Amino acid sequence: MTRLFIYSYKKTRKAVLFTLIWALSSLLTTAMAAQSKPDFSGTWEMEGWSAEEWDVEPPYTAAGLAAFQEWESDPLSDPAHQCIFSLVRITTAPMLHEIIQDEERIVMLYEYEHQVRRAYIDRAHPEDPYPTFMGYSNAAWDGDSLVIEAVGLQEGYLRPQGVPHSDQLRVVETRTMLADGNTLTLETLIDDPVYFTKPWGVTTQWKKSDFEIMDYDCVARPHIGD
Amino acid sequence: MNKKIVALVLFMLAVPAYAHHSFLSIYDQDSIEVIEGVVTEVWFENPHSRVYVESTDSSGNKVVWEAETYPRNILVRRGWNHNDLKEGDEVVLKGRKAKNGTTRVQMLTLTRSSDGWEGIGFEENSID
Numbered sequence: 001m002t003r004l005f006i007y008s009y010k011k012t013r014k015a016v017l018f019t020l021i022w023a024l025s026s027l028l029t030t031a032m033a034a035q036s037k038p039d040f041s042g043t044w045e046m047e048g049w050s051a052e053e054w055d056v057e058p059p060y061t062a063a064g065l066a067a068f069q070e071w072e073s074d075p076l077s078d079p080a081h082q083c084i085f086s087l088v089r090i091t092t093a094p095m096l097h098e099i100i101q102d103e104e105r106i107v108m109l110y111e112y113e114h115q116v117r118r119a120y121i122d123r124a125h126p127e128d129p130y131p132t133f134m135g136y137s138n139a140a141w142d143g144d145s146l147v148i149e150a151v152g153l154q155e156g157y158l159r160p161q162g163v164p165h166s167d168q169l170r171v172v173e174t175r176t177m178l179a180d181g182n183t184l185t186l187e188t189l190i191d192d193p194v195y196f197t198k199p200w201g202v203t204t205q206w207k208k209s210d211f212e213i214m215d216y217d218c219v220a221r222p223h224i225g226d
Numbered sequence: 227m228n229k230k231i232v233a234l235v236l237f238m239l240a241v242p243a244y245a246h247h248s249f250l251s252i253y254d255q256d257s258i259e260v261i262e263g264v265v266t267e268v269w270f271e272n273p274h275s276r277v278y279v280e281s282t283d284s285s286g287n288k289v290v291w292e293a294e295t296y297p298r299n300i301l302v303r304r305g306w307n308h309n310d311l312k313e314g315d316e317v318v319l320k321g322r323k324a325k326n327g328t329t330r331v332q333m334l335t336l337t338r339s340s341d342g343w344e345g346i347g348f349e350e351n352s353i354d
């Protein structure tokens with residue numbers, strides 16, 4: 001093996017040159033690949049969802065069922081009545097959202113409750129995040145699909161019908177552009193080992209929209225709390 | 227690519243099914259109420275809009291029905307503006323009754339008797 005690396009001076013120069021060219025070309029290929037990723041920038045409008053996954057009884061654990069029954073006994077305790085919505089309520093609602101995408105991050109501007117969400121590409125999550133309603137998101141490319149993972153979520157509800165989640169919830173969203181370039185599918189995986197016996201979720205489909213995002217004055221409405 | 231096609235086919239099959247078995251809904255999908263009455267209040271709001279309609283039941287008592295529909299932003303995008311429906315308008319309201327037996331419905335259709343103007347409710351196959 002060692003003998004293979006014993007070169008004359010000229011041969012070494014050639015090898016260095018070759019290595020340089022190889023490194024440059026691979027850098028160029030990587031850069032080109034990054035540029036050729038689908039661009040999800042724009043305003044998106046929900047077209048529909050695949051009910052097969054979402055439209056069934058959630059796979060509750062005993063703790064999950066107890067949390068649901070607690071909601072059922074007092075639905076007004078849902079912070080949504082005070083215009084506080086957790087991540088999945090926002091991301092799976094049939095309201096508009098705008099995406100701004102560059103090579104380092106994806107910014108999502110939701111009409112629902114004016115929420116702003118930033119997902120940095122290829123960045124690790126904080127180790128022990130303080131849980132909030134929107135949590136922490138990062139992003140990675142899986143081929144041409146954009147995968148956004150959120151953690152650090154405080155207890156809340158997934159749906160208007162009081163489907164609870166724990167603070168161990170991990171949400172994985174996979175966006176895939178369809179061939180027309182104006183439609184995408186968004187798979188939302190709900191992984192919460194405390195409240196659900198297995199991962200589950202919903203797939204929604206979105207199209208590019210000509211509508212502009214409007215104001216959303218939930219907090220300022222005359223009948224807040226009703 | 228195959229995965230994308232499967233996803234698309236799933237959508238085509240699944241979306242129409244949604245309206246028929248919406249899970250954990252507070253409204254009974256099979257119990258439709260048709261109410262004729264007068265609009266007493268219009269809540270044109272986010273996250274949900276509501277219209278209150280007063281009608282007279284078979285015993286001659288006044289009953290106020292609460293009808294829930296889409297958030298204002300969605301209504302505006304679909305053409306229902308904030309001055310379109312007013313207190314005092316006579317309407318025919320069709321909705322799914324609440325499972326808990328209260329005088330509350332999920333709006334399916336709302337038609338004003340004087341000119342046929344139609345509101346926007348959770349028509350068949352609608353989402354959320």
